Amino acid sequence: MQTSENILELKGVKTYFSTTKGVVKAVDDISFSIGRGEIVGLVGESGSGKSMTSLSIMGLVPQPAGKTVAGEILFHGEDLLKKNDEQMRQIRGDKISMILQDPMVSLNQILSVKYQIGEVFRYHDKSILGSLKEMCIGVLKKVKVPSPELRVNDYPFQFSGGMCQRTIIGMGIANGPDLLIADEPTTALDVTIQAQVLQLMKQVQEETNAAILMITHDLGTVAQLCTRVLVMYAGRIIEKAPVNTFYKNPSHPYAIGLIKSVPVLGRKSDRLYSIEGQPPNLLNPPTGCRFAARCEQAMPICTQEYPPEVSLEADHQVSCWLFAEKGEQ
Numbered sequence: 001m002q003t004s005e006n007i008l009e010l011k012g013v014k015t016y017f018s019t020t021k022g023v024v025k026a027v028d029d030i031s032f033s034i035g036r037g038e039i040v041g042l043v044g045e046s047g048s049g050k051s052m053t054s055l056s057i058m059g060l061v062p063q064p065a066g067k068t069v070a071g072e073i074l075f076h077g078e079d080l081l082k083k084n085d086e087q088m089r090q091i092r093g094d095k096i097s098m099i100l101q102d103p104m105v106s107l108n109q110i111l112s113v114k115y116q117i118g119e120v121f122r123y124h125d126k127s128i129l130g131s132l133k134e135m136c137i138g139v140l141k142k143v144k145v146p147s148p149e150l151r152v153n154d155y156p157f158q159f160s161g162g163m164c165q166r167t168i169i170g171m172g173i174a175n176g177p178d179l180l181i182a183d184e185p186t187t188a189l190d191v192t193i194q195a196q197v198l199q200l201m202k203q204v205q206e207e208t209n210a211a212i213l214m215i216t217h218d219l220g221t222v223a224q225l226c227t228r229v230l231v232m233y234a235g236r237i238i239e240k241a242p243v244n245t246f247y248k249n250p251s252h253p254y255a256i257g258l259i260k261s262v263p264v265l266g267r268k269s270d271r272l273y274s275i276e277g278q279p280p281n282l283l284n285p286p287t288g289c290r291f292a293a294r295c296e297q298a299m300p301i302c303t304q305e306y307p308p309e310v311s312l313e314a315d316h317q318v319s320c321w322l323f324a325e326k327g328e329q
């Protein structure tokens with residue numbers, strides 16, 4: 001459930017890239033909010049703008065080509081887009097943390113685990129309770145890295161992939177953030193370790209009450225972990241719903257297709273369902289609904305005008321002409 005206290009609210013955010021071929025509208029007018037302690041899943045196919053949404057929040061859109069050109073990103077009511085570089089540096093890794101896909105890339109292989117965890121405290125001038133080494137051991141303990149007293153002196157290459165990702169989660173929560181953004185945090189791990197890392201994230205969330213924005217391709221992860229889901233397609237959010245509603249009653253034809261494409265163990269079928277066609281080029285996206293060309297239920301209006309966002313229930317919104325007034329005519 002969305003709580004009354006929104007810690008993050010995006011309003012009409014647009015993040016564009018200037019390229020030699022024109023402007024790529026990677027994130028194009030998206031709005032959503034996250035309440036304290038919520039775990040919100042952001043799903044959508046490759047290139048739909050999920051990572052650019054998270055980088056926009058963090059103020060880390062690749063420069064100089066990329067820029068958040070419109071909208072507001074309110075964190076505790078303050079617009080992050082109005083903060084300067086130094087103010088954003090202070091927020092990152094402290095009040096908002098990010099966990100990336102590949103732990104081997106996120107950790108520096110030639111610096112010890114102790115040094116790298118210590119850096120999180122040092123950078124934000126946290127008062128050191130006891131020794132820095134003890135604080136680092138405390139972080140590893142929290143994320144259940146075995147024998148933390150010994151392993152804290154290791155280098156990342158001496159850790160397994162799962163241990164590295166646990167360490168990164170530990171670094172992400174070390175300063176008690178209000179918001180944790182996880183961009184595909186388990187894709188580089190095998191399935192058993194994936195399940196453990198997801199379990200850990202859930203536990204961390206319960207202990208710290210941090211909100212989590214979970215970016216993933218995997219609808220199974222969303223079902224296991226999230227309270228609410230946002231579905232992104234070609235730079236826009238096309239459906240927002242509580243997780244239970246989403247699985248019982250997905251409404252946008254793209255969201256229905258996504259759920260149908262998940263293979264189910266034990267259910268035999270001749271062919272796995274897939275959504276035909278490709279998403280549009282974000283250099284020149286169509287005027288109407290961006291899914292129209294692939295939609296089996298497309299009507300003339302779908303290619304002419306972008307559908308408004310319609311509320312099906314208090315917490316369930318969909319942008320599709322099948323549910324909007326003009327589409328019914």
Ligand SMILES: Nc1ncnc2c1ncn2[C@@H]1O[C@H](COP(=O)(O)OP(=O)(O)OP(=O)(O)O)[C@@H](O)[C@H]1O
Nearest residue numbers: 017024026045046047048049050051052053062282
């Ligand atoms: N530096 C760049 N210059 C131009 N376009 C870019 C640049 N970086 C990203 N894009 C475009 O922005 C769009 C969104 O990319 P983004 O990385 O957010 O997708 P994603 O949903 O995270 O995909 P994936 O699931 O593969 O991680 C893509 O169409 C991509 O081509």
Ligand SMILES: [Mg+2]
Nearest residue numbers: 050051052183
């Ligand atoms: Mg991505």
